Amino acid sequence: MTRVVISVGGSVLVPSLDAHRLKEWAEALINLTNAGIQIFAVVGGGGEARRYIEACRDIGLDEASSDEIGIQVTRINAALLIGALKEYAYPVVAESYREAKTAAVSGKIVVMGGVTPGQTTDAVAAVLAEEVGASMMINMTAIDGIYTADPKKDASAKRHDILSPQGLIDLIMKEKMCAGSNMVIDLVAAKITERSCIPLVVIDGRDPALIEKALLKGEFAGTIVGDSLIRFPIV
Numbered sequence: 461m462t463r464v465v466i467s468v469g470g471s472v473l474v475p476s477l478d479a480h481r482l483k484e485w486a487e488a489l490i491n492l493t494n495a496g497i498q499i500f501a502v503v504g505g506g507g508e509a510r511r512y513i514e515a516c517r518d519i520g521l522d523e524a525s526s527d528e529i530g531i532q533v534t535r536i537n538a539a540l541l542i543g544a545l546k547e548y549a550y551p552v553v554a555e556s557y558r559e560a561k562t563a564a565v566s567g568k569i570v571v572m573g574g575v576t577p578g579q580t581t582d583a584v585a586a587v588l589a590e591e592v593g594a595s596m597m598i599n600m601t602a603i604d605g606i607y608t609a610d611p612k613k614d615a616s617a618k619r620h621d622i623l624s625p626q627g628l629i630d631l632i633m634k635e636k637m638c639a640g641s642n643m644v645i646d647l648v649a650a651k652i653t654e655r656s657c658i659p660l661v662v663i664d665g666r667d668p669a670l671i672e673k674a675l676l677k678g679e680f681a682g683t684i685v686g687d688s689l690i691r692f693p694i695v
């Protein structure tokens with residue numbers, strides 16, 4: 461069975477508690493599962509996590525402790541997604557890679573949040589992809605790929621269709637890393653992608669149907685990071 465690890469940004473899954481996309485995302489993941497793809501979903505904290513982290517800083521907590529609080533928020537989001545997936549999901553949020561691998565034996569969708577301070581959930585997804593021998597890691601974020609610069613700040617930024625792992629690392633090295641960082645992907649994830657040779661795919665996560673179109677219909681729009689080409693659809 462094809463294994464795919466999907467990093468779902470908290471800002472696309474739960475932009476706010478009043479305007480979440482939990483049902484839409486659950487439907488998309490269920491459709492992928494029914495098509496014969498084994499899914500691992502790693503859920504981010506999004507804006508809620510960053511608000512908690514700012515509160516931690518206001519009371520004088522160090523960055524590592526602030527990150528621990530942010531990790532708890534990612535696990536709450538993961539629990540919400542499990543609830544939306546109902547019987548299709550393993551019923552407990554995996555809190556380690558070992559727990560995720562054990563849960564995968566059930567054949568159900570495995571959902572994780574954060575694991576380690578100093579790493580984003582993208583890094584968790586990259587390590588998990590390596591641990592489970594995934595065919596690819598997919599990063600579903602609030603933009604439609606990886607750009608030469610931040611497209612929200614630079615109107616001349618251009619999207620990369622294909623990017624080498626080293627090219628991704630070079631982009632990330634320009635950014636500052638701290639608790640709650642909101643980069644396209646963190647340095648640890650990029651380094652794991654480089655060493656594992658597992659392709660990384662970046663797709664706009666604001667429309668969950670786009671991942672179905674890419675994996676099941678071959679209609680891909682985004683960025684591929686890797687030294688080898690990926691053919692869509694994958695099943």
